[in-house]
Structure formats: C-alpha cells, structure tokens
Amino acid sequence: xxxxxxxxxxxxxxxxxxxxxxxxxxxxxxxxxxxxxxxxxxxxxxxxxxxxxxxxxxxxxxxxxxxxxxxxxxxxxxxxxxxxxxxxxxxxxxxxxxxxxxxxxxxxxxxxxxxxxxxxxxxxxxxxxxxxxxxxxxxxxxxxxxxxxxxxxxxxxxxxxxxxxxxxxxxxxxxxxxxxxxxxxxxxxxxxxxxxxxxxxxxxxxxxxxxxxxxxxxxxxxxxxxxxxxxxxxxxxxxxxxxxxxxxxxxxxxxxxxxxxxxxxxxxxxxxxxxxxxxxxxxxxxxxxxxxxxxxxxxxxxxxxxxxxxxxxxxxxxxxxxxxxxxxxxxxxxxxxxxxxxxxxxxxxxxxxxxxxxxxxxxxxxxxxxxxxxxxxxxxxxxxxxxxxxxxxxxxxxxxxxxxxxxxxxxxxxxxxxxxxxxxxxxxxxxxxxxxxxxxxxxxxxxxxxxxxxxxxxxxxxxxxxxxxxxxxxxxxxxxxxxxxxxxxxxxxxxxxxxxxxx
Numbered sequence: 001x002x003x004x005x006x007x008x009x010x011x012x013x014x015x016x017x018x019x020x021x022x023x024x025x026x027x028x029x030x031x032x033x034x035x036x037x038x039x040x041x042x043x044x045x046x047x048x049x050x051x052x053x054x055x056x057x058x059x060x061x062x063x064x065x066x067x068x069x070x071x072x073x074x075x076x077x078x079x080x081x082x083x084x085x086x087x088x089x090x091x092x093x094x095x096x097x098x099x100x101x102x103x104x105x106x107x108x109x110x111x112x113x114x115x116x117x118x119x120x121x122x123x124x125x126x127x128x129x130x131x132x133x134x135x136x137x138x139x140x141x142x143x144x145x146x147x148x149x150x151x152x153x154x155x156x157x158x159x160x161x162x163x164x165x166x167x168x169x170x171x172x173x174x175x176x177x178x179x180x181x182x183x184x185x186x187x188x189x190x191x192x193x194x195x196x197x198x199x200x201x202x203x204x205x206x207x208x209x210x211x212x213x214x215x216x217x218x219x220x221x222x223x224x225x226x227x228x229x230x231x232x233x234x235x236x237x238x239x240x241x242x243x244x245x246x247x248x249x250x251x252x253x254x255x256x257x258x259x260x261x262x263x264x265x266x267x268x269x270x271x272x273x274x275x276x277x278x279x280x281x282x283x284x285x286x287x288x289x290x291x292x293x294x295x296x297x298x299x300x301x302x303x304x305x306x307x308x309x310x311x312x313x314x315x316x317x318x319x320x321x322x323x324x325x326x327x328x329x330x331x332x333x334x335x336x337x338x339x340x341x342x343x344x345x346x347x348x349x350x351x352x353x354x355x356x357x358x359x360x361x362x363x364x365x366x367x368x369x370x371x372x373x374x375x376x377x378x379x380x381x382x383x384x385x386x387x388x389x390x391x392x393x394x395x396x397x398x399x400x401x402x403x404x405x406x407x408x409x410x411x412x413x414x415x416x417x418x419x420x421x422x423x424x425x426x427x428x429x430x431x432x433x434x435x436x437x438x439x440x441x442x443x444x445x446x447x448x449x450x451x452x453x454x455x456x457x458x459x460x461x462x463x464x465x466x467x468x469x470x471x472x473x474x475x476x477x478x479x480x481x482x483x484x485x486x487x488x489x490x491x492x493x494x495x496x497x498x499x500x501x502x503x
Contacts, residue, residue: 114400115285115335116229116264116369118161119150123300123340123373126293127348149376157388161229161264161371203248211251218255222263230256231266235279238272246278253282266337266369273314280318285337285369288312292339298350299342299373302474305351305359306434308338309416312366319367319403335368335403344374344383354475356386357455361430361478364392365418367399391454391494395420395428395478398493404430407443413468415441426482426490428454433471441477442468449481457496 121143127133147162203210221227232252235245249267256263267279268287279286289311294301315336341363342349343356351359363370372387379387386392404420411417414435420428426449431441444466451460451467455478460467463484469477482490 114397115367116161116266116371117154117157117159117396118163118229118369118371119146119154119159119376120163120340120371120373121146122291123293123342124375126291126295127297127299128295129297130348146376149379153376153379153384154372154387157393159370159372159387163229163231163371202243205247214248214251215255215258218252218259222256222259222261226261227263229264229266231268232283233268235267235269235271237275238270239268240270246275249279250282268337269339276315276318280334283334285335286315286318287337287339288315289339292342293373294350296350298348299345300350302351302355305355305362306474308359308362309432309434312336312338312362313406316403316405335400336366337368338363338366340371340373341387342373344372344376344379344387346380346383348375348378349383352474353382354472356383357478358432358474358476360386360389360392361395361455361476362418362432364396364478365399365404365420365428365430367396367401367403370396389455390496391457391478394493395454398422398428404428410443410445411441412443412466413441414439415471417441417443419443422490422493424490426480428478428480428493429467430476430478431469431471432476433473436473438470438472440468440470442466445481448484450484451479451481452492452494454478454480454494457494 121138124133124137125135127137143162150159150162203213221230232245232249233239234241235249236243237246249265253265256265264285265283266285266287267283270290271279271286271288276286289307292300292304292308294304319333319335341359343351343360349356374383374387399420401423402421404418407417407419410419415431415433418430418432420430422428429443431443433439433441446465448463448465450463452458453460460479467479467481471477480493482492
C-alpha cells in the first residue's frame with residue numbers, strides 16, 4: 001500500500017486547481033489580488049508542501065506569504081511562475097522516482113504511555129567536530145535508518161513518535177521543495193515545525209484570509225500528512241523572539257481540533273512562564289527551558305540537565321500536580337517538556353552514568369514527553385537498558401496522570417526530593433544530589449513504609465518512617481515507598497524479572 005501523504009491524482013488536482021485560481025487573479029489586480037494569491041499558494045502548498053522561493057524577493061512574511069501584502073502584475077506573475085515551478089518539479093519527481101527499501105514505523109501505540117515517547121532528529125544535528133553529525137546529518141537515508149532502529153529497539157516500549165525537519169522550511173515558508181524531508185515525513189508521519197520561520201505574529205488577523213490560511217495549515221498536517229505530533233518551535237513570548245505567537249497557537253490548536261484528528265501539539269523552545277495562561281490551554285506540552293544540547297562535540301553537558309530542576313517548577317501548577325488531589329486531573333491537562341533525553345550513546349552523550357540516571361529519573365517524574373535524541377543505530381547496551389528500563393518507564397507512565405512535585409518540607413540533607421503520589425497510596429520519591437561532591441539526601445514520612453529501589457529492584461531495608469542515603473555527585477535514587485498500615489492494596493511499580501527469564 002502506498003503510504004505517501006499525497007496520491008499522484010491529488011497532486012495533479014491541487015496543481016491544476018492552483019493554476020486556474022492564479023490565472024483568475026490576473027483579472028483582479030486590485031482588492032482581490034491578495035485573496036487570489038493566498039488561494040493559489042495554499043492550493044499548491046497543500047499539494048507540494050512548499051511555497052515559492054520568490055516570496056523572499058517580495059519581502060513577504062514567511063508565515064503569512066500572501067495575506068498582508070499588496071500585489072501588482074509583476075508580483076502576481078512571479079507568484080504563478082514560482083508556484084508552478086515547485087508543483088512541476090515535485091510532480092515530475094513523484095511520477096518518476098522509485099521507492100524501494102524504505103522502513104515504515106507502525107503508528108499504533110505499543111503501550112499506553114501517557115505523554116508521547118519518541119525520537120527527535122535535532123540533537124544529532126547540533127553535534128560539532130564529529131564526522132557524520134551536524135546539520136548535514138539530516139537526510140532521508142539517515143532518518144529512515146533511525147526509524148528502522150526505533151521500530152527494532154524502542155517501539156515495543158512505547159517510543160513511537162519520530163519527528164524531524166528541524167533544519168528545513170520545506171513544508172511551510174518560502175523555500176524550495178526539500179525532497180529528503182518530504183520522504184522523511186512520508187516514512188515517519190510526524191513533523192517538526194522549526195522556528196526559523198517563526199513569524200506567525202506577522203499575520204494580518206483583520207483579513208479573512210488569515211483564518212483560511214491557518215485552517216489550510218491544520219488540514220495539511222492532519223488530513224494530508226496525517227501527523228500525530230506537531231511541534232511549534234520558537235514560540236514567543238520566550239525563545240529569544242520578540243513577537244507574540246499566542247493568537248496563532250490558539251487558532252491553529254482550534255483548527256486542528258476541528259479536523260477530528262488527535263494531534264499532540266508541542267510548544268518550544270523556552271516559553272515564558274508569565275505567558276503560560278495564553279498557551280497552556282492550546283497545547284499538550286510546553287518546553288520549560290532552552291535546548292538541552294550544548295552545541296559542542298557531544299550532545300549535552302550536566303549544567304543544562306541541572307537547570308531543568310528549577311526551570312520546570314513554574315510549570316507544575318498547570319499540569320496534574322501530585323499534591324492537587326482536589327483538582328481535576330485527566331489526559332486533557334498538558335505537561336512540562338524538559339527537552340530531549342540524550343542518554344543512549346556513551347561518550348557521545350557528554351554526561352556520566354550517574355548523570356544519565358539523574359536525568360532519566362527527573363524526566364520520568366515530570367511525566368512529560370519522553371523523546372530521545374540519541375543515535376538509535378549506535379545505542380550502547382547500557383544506553384538501551386536505561387531507555388527501556390521497566391522501573392523508569394513505569395514511573396513515567398504514572399507521572400503522566402499526576403506530575404511529581406518537590407517536597408521541601410519532608411526533604412533532609414543537601415539535595416532535592418521530588419514526590420509522586422500514586423492513587424494506591426504509595427509514593428515514588430526521586431532523591432537528587434545536585435552538588436559536585438558526595439552528599440546525604442533523605443526524607444521523613446508520617447508513618448512507617450517499606451521501600452524499593454526502582455532502578456535496581458532491590459528492597460531498601462525494614463519498615464521505617466524515613467529514608468536517607470549517601471549519593472555521589474550528581475547522583476540520585478528513585479524509590480517507591482509503600483505504607484505498612486493500610487498499604488496492602490499498593491503494588492510495586494517495578495519488580496525485576498528472575499535471572500532465569502532474562503535474555
């Protein structure tokens with residue numbers, strides 16, 4: 001079965017339609033010219049996934065190339081030529097190019113994961129000084145290889161949302177058609193909208209064409225690309241941009257909902273918490289900070305991971321807080337997004353084993369998107385074991401219903417204590433030593449409990465009304481505390497498999 005997001009007949013139909021609409025515009029070079037331009041461009045953008053490069057020369061805003069701009073005869077002719085050149089090139093390529101040996105990832109979730117899990121192309125594009133990585137790494141063949149590796153290794157554990165496109169504007173905006181990126185969308189069905197064209201604030205909302213344009217974008221990604229995850233990057237306020245994308249995000253969210261397709265909307269990259277009220281109702285997840293990547297010869301460094309502890313806090317009130325038992329808490333609530341969890345490639349990760357475990361523990365307790373940017377074709381055995389660890393993933397799923405929060409009243413020592421309250425009466429605690437030297441970290445409880453280390457699966461001694469441990473620099477322990485009195489209904493989130501059954 002052809003899984004392409006456009007059939008050849010649809011492609012021809014849209015291009016032919018755009019021709020007649022564009023030609024009709026020649027007779028309306030006054031007030032109707034702008035409307036003709038948006039109709040013609042959207043007709044081909046829906047077919048080709050691109051808008052003509054000539055817009056750059058006309059000083060057209062990339063996010064609104066046809067809505068707010070005056071037109072004259074030469075501009076309209078340039079539009080027609082640019083639109084039709086893009087259509088013709090794509091049509092010829094689609095008619096005569098062969099498709100063999102491509103790997104497609106099943107989209108049906110393997111398990112109920114709460115927040116999305118998956119893989120992102122961005123992290124590997126940020127690596128400098130290592131052959132084979134960097135911006136040029138993002139090609140169709142590399143994305144195909146990652147998609148195939150994802151299906152083999154992580155998809156059985158719920159990682160089924162690959163997404164890419166971070167270095168292109170091929171689906172929207174005035175750039176030529178990027179053939180590799182179109183193939184990547186075809187293979188993965190998940191799309192990132194990178195912020196290099198983050199000018200949504202430039203839409204002329206007084207024009208009826210603005211709403212039509214937003215609806216066309218929603219239709220393209222939901223009905224034609226069949227995207228399951230849509231990431232809007234460089235959203236502002238925040239993200240070092242000076243525009244205001246709130247109206248566009250709200251309009252696009254409503255337009256996507258109107259299509260009837262469930263699309264996870266992710267906002268990035270460093271959303272301003274002061275503007276949370278404008279964004280939270282219209283997205284499933286919101287990035288709490290700048291990129292985790294260091295843009296150096298490795299994927300990340302510990303300081304970027306450490307900053308996540310403080311940066312996540314302002315956003316916890318908008319998700320399902322562990323302490324908010326009196327509040328509605330369901331799948332409709334969004335979740336903080338800590339960015340990619342890059343812990344699978346050994347030395348390429350840029351962090352130590354203790355730091356990997358601390359990062360994974362915090363990501364799990366927050367319960368937001370669990371997306372790795374690791375090279376899935378070169379996962380180390382320890383990296384694969386961490387990303388697929390039963391205790392780690394069980395905590396992430398549980399936190400998808402009710403996010404962990406810092407419990408400073410109960411915490412003792414020189415670290416951070418994050419507490420996730422479970423419906424069965426037990427608690428998951430993440431104890432973190434963020435210092436650069438060994439430190440003791442612990443917590444006190446109102447009643448005795450039994451505890452289990454959720455990374456090792458080992459019991460943590462006889463019942464007690466508190467716990468503390470000596471943790472190495474940047475280290476952590478992730479444990480579940482089950483009350484002794486009335487805790488019979490509580491079950492362990494993770495029990496390691498017997499040695500005889502392990503492979």
